[in-house]
Amino acid sequence: MTKxxxxxxxxxxxIIERIVKEHNIDYDEAMNLFYSSQTFAKLNDIETGxxxxxxDYVYxxxxxxxxxGKIIQTEI
Known part of the structure; x- marks a missing residue:
């Protein structure tokens, strides 16, 4: 496994743990929600950094x- x-x-x-706590949903539902997001796709794209x-920032x-309905980066 790489760094x-x-x-x-x-x-x-x-993030999954935070989704479970803040949205009061079960772990599997939180995983499905996050894994199907654009945020997760960008997190997995090494090019984005x-x-x-x-x-906290990613959350x-x-x-x-x-x-x-979209990712908003206010600092840009």
């Missing part, structure tokens, strides 16, 4: 995607 894979895996674990960001992008 990038490890960083992504830790980030995904944190998103795997280097904190899980914020995911929340924006849920709320607005």
């Amino acid at each position: 990038q894979d490890q960083l992504m895996e830790f980030c995904v674990q944190d 998103l795997y280097l960001e904190s899980s 914020t992008l995911f929340q924006d995607e849920l709320n607005f």
Whole structure:
């Protein structure tokens, strides 16, 4: 397992746990929700460098995607 894979895996674990807690859904549903998102696709794309960001930052992008139907990066 590469360092990038490890960083992504830790980030995904944190986000899934947060989805379960904040949305009051079961673990499988949270996994399906996140794994089918654009945020997850970008997290897995090494070119984006998103795997280097904190899980809090990535979760914020995911929340924006849920709320607005797309990822919003306000700092750009």
